[in-house]
Amino acid sequence: MQQTGDHKNKRLFEALVRDHQGQIRAFLRRLCKNHSLADDLAQDTFLRAYQKFGSLVDAKSAKAWLFQIAYRTFLDYVRKENRRRNLSDLYLPKPESIEQGKPSIKMDIEQAMNALSSEQRAAVLLNLSYGLSHFEITKALGLPLGTVKSHIARGKTALRAFLTAYERA
Amino acid sequence: MMQDNFDDKMFxxxxxxxxxxxxxxxxxxxxxxGLMPPKPRKAYFVGIAAALGGGYAALQVPNLWRYISAINLPTLNIPKLDIPQIETASSMSPYTLVSGTLFMLIFIWLCSVFLLEDSM
Known part of the structure; x- marks a missing residue:
C-alpha cells in the first residue's frame, strides 16, 4: 500500500519535473550565468522539491513553489561561496554565454539584464517571462510586495533604455 | 492600462x-x-536508540539497587528537631522513584519525537 503511494508520488513528481525543468534551468542559468552550475543547482532544486513534495497542497501553485525552491537553492549557493571565498562582493562565476565579435540584440539584452542585481533579474524574469503574479513573486523571492514592484519597474526601465539605444544605433 | 499591457507584451x-x-x-x-528513496526519519532512530538504552538501563536497576543497599554510611548523631514533616521524594518507595523516572524519560522521548518530526 505504502509502495503504491510512493510509486504514485514518483510518477506525479516526474510529470512535474518534465513540465517545469526547462523554465527552472533557464531561470537559474540567467541568475548564475554559468550553464553547468545552473544545471547542478536545478538538479539540487528538484531533489529538494522531492523531499518536500508532500507539502505541496495545490498543484496549481507548483510552478511558483518550484521557482521558490530554485531561488533559495541559488541563494544558498551564493552564500556558501561568499563564505568560502570570504569576499565582500557577490561572487559569481564568469559569464559563459557572452559571445565575442559583432554585437547583436541578443548580447545587448543579456548585458542590459546583467546590469540588474540578481534579485531584480529574478523578479523581472518571473513576472515578464514566466508569468508569475506579483503575489507569487513575493512568495518565491521572499520579498515584500513593494520591493518586488520596484524591482520589476527598474527592470522595465533598463529594458526600455536598451530599446531606445538600440533604435538609435 | 493598455499602454502597460502593450509594454509588458513588448518586454x-x-x-x-x-x-x-x-x-x-x-x-x-x-x-x-538521482532520487533517493525517502530517508527514514532521524527522530525514529533517536527514539529506538532511547528505548533500547532505557530498557538496558531498566534491567540494571536491581543491580544498582543492590549496590546502593550494600553501602553503609556512618550514622550521624544529630539531635532530632521537633518540626512538622513534609512528604518528600526521599520518603517515597524506590519502585515509585524508578517508575516515575521511566515515565518521565518516555514523556521526554515522545515530546522530542513530536518536535523533531515537525522540524524535519
Whole structure:
C-alpha cells in the first residue's frame, strides 16, 4: 500500500519535473550565468522539491513553489561561496554565454539584464517571462510586495533604455 | 492600462529568447535516477536508540539497587528537631522513584519525537 503511494508520488513528481525543468534551468542559468552550475543547482532544486513534495497542497501553485525552491537553492549557493571565498562582493562565476565579435540584440539584452542585481533579474524574469503574479513573486523571492514592484519597474526601465539605444544605433 | 499591457507584451517578446526554456536533453531522467528513496526519519532512530538504552538501563536497576543497599554510611548523631514533616521524594518507595523516572524519560522521548518530526 505504502509502495503504491510512493510509486504514485514518483510518477506525479516526474510529470512535474518534465513540465517545469526547462523554465527552472533557464531561470537559474540567467541568475548564475554559468550553464553547468545552473544545471547542478536545478538538479539540487528538484531533489529538494522531492523531499518536500508532500507539502505541496495545490498543484496549481507548483510552478511558483518550484521557482521558490530554485531561488533559495541559488541563494544558498551564493552564500556558501561568499563564505568560502570570504569576499565582500557577490561572487559569481564568469559569464559563459557572452559571445565575442559583432554585437547583436541578443548580447545587448543579456548585458542590459546583467546590469540588474540578481534579485531584480529574478523578479523581472518571473513576472515578464514566466508569468508569475506579483503575489507569487513575493512568495518565491521572499520579498515584500513593494520591493518586488520596484524591482520589476527598474527592470522595465533598463529594458526600455536598451530599446531606445538600440533604435538609435 | 493598455499602454502597460502593450509594454509588458513588448518586454516579454524582447526576453523571449533570453528566458527561453531549456531542452530536456536527458535532464529529467538524470533527476529521476538521482532520487533517493525517502530517508527514514532521524527522530525514529533517536527514539529506538532511547528505548533500547532505557530498557538496558531498566534491567540494571536491581543491580544498582543492590549496590546502593550494600553501602553503609556512618550514622550521624544529630539531635532530632521537633518540626512538622513534609512528604518528600526521599520518603517515597524506590519502585515509585524508578517508575516515575521511566515515565518521565518516555514523556521526554515522545515530546522530542513530536518536535523533531515537525522540524524535519
Amino acid at each position: 516579454k517578446d524582447l526576453l523571449n529568447e533570453y528566458a527561453a526554456p531549456m531542452d530536456d536533453a536527458g535532464f529529467s531522467d538524470a533527476v529521476m535516477a
